[in-house]
Amino acid sequence: MVELTPSFLMDYESLDKEHQALADIVNLVVEAIDGDDAGKCKTLLPEFVKAAKRHFANEEALLVKIGYPNVKKHQKHHRSLNTKMDHMIEFANMAGENQLAxxxxxxxxxxxxxxxxxxxxxxxxxxxxxxxKTGEA
Ligand SMILES: [Fe+2]
Ligand SMILES: [Fe+2]
Incomplete structure (x- = not known):
């Protein structure tokens, strides 16, 4: 189980809520695997990826709005995660039959x-x- 302990909180409600929602899906995946129900991963992973991409878009919009100077770098970082997510979708599709996956x-x-x-x-x-603090975010 993953848990968002205080060091993993942004102390910004909308971002923390979205991170928590992603953690909830991760926990469902872990539970499915540990509970011998790994076939569920096939539907859970696309849900995770969709929620992650939506979160990235929301977060980038916020960073642009408040004028964060390194927004381009963070956008690039988000984009760089696409390949990893593709791989995890492949593992999820095999998870029902394959222990290694x-x-x-x-x-x-x-x-x-x-x-x-x-x-x-x-x-x-x-x-x-x-x-x-200044009401800009
Ligand atoms: Fe985030
Ligand atoms: Fe981010």
Whole structure:
């Protein structure tokens, strides 16, 4: 189970809510695999990818709105995750029949969420905090 402990929070409601929603799907995937119901991954992963892409778009729009100077770099980072997501979809499609695919999917998805999605956002946590103080975010 992944849990968004305080060090993984942005302290910005809409972003934290979307990160939590992604974590919820990751936990459903982990539960499905551990509960011998890995066939469910085939539908859960596309849901995760869709929610992740929607989140990236929302987050980028917010960063543009508040004038975050490194927005291009973060957009590029989000785009760079597409290949990884494609691979995870492939693993998810095989998860029902293949132990290796299940193990890889569970491990990669958890790291993907915590390292590639949430931790990289900490780069602009302080910037958002400042903007929120002045009512700009
Ligand atoms: Fe994010
Ligand atoms: Fe992000």
């Amino acid at each position: 299940r193990d890889s999917l569970r491990r990669e998805l958890v790291f993907f969420l915590m390292d590639d999605i949430i931790t990289t956002d900490m780069d602009f946590k302080a910037f958002i905090e400042e903007k929120a």
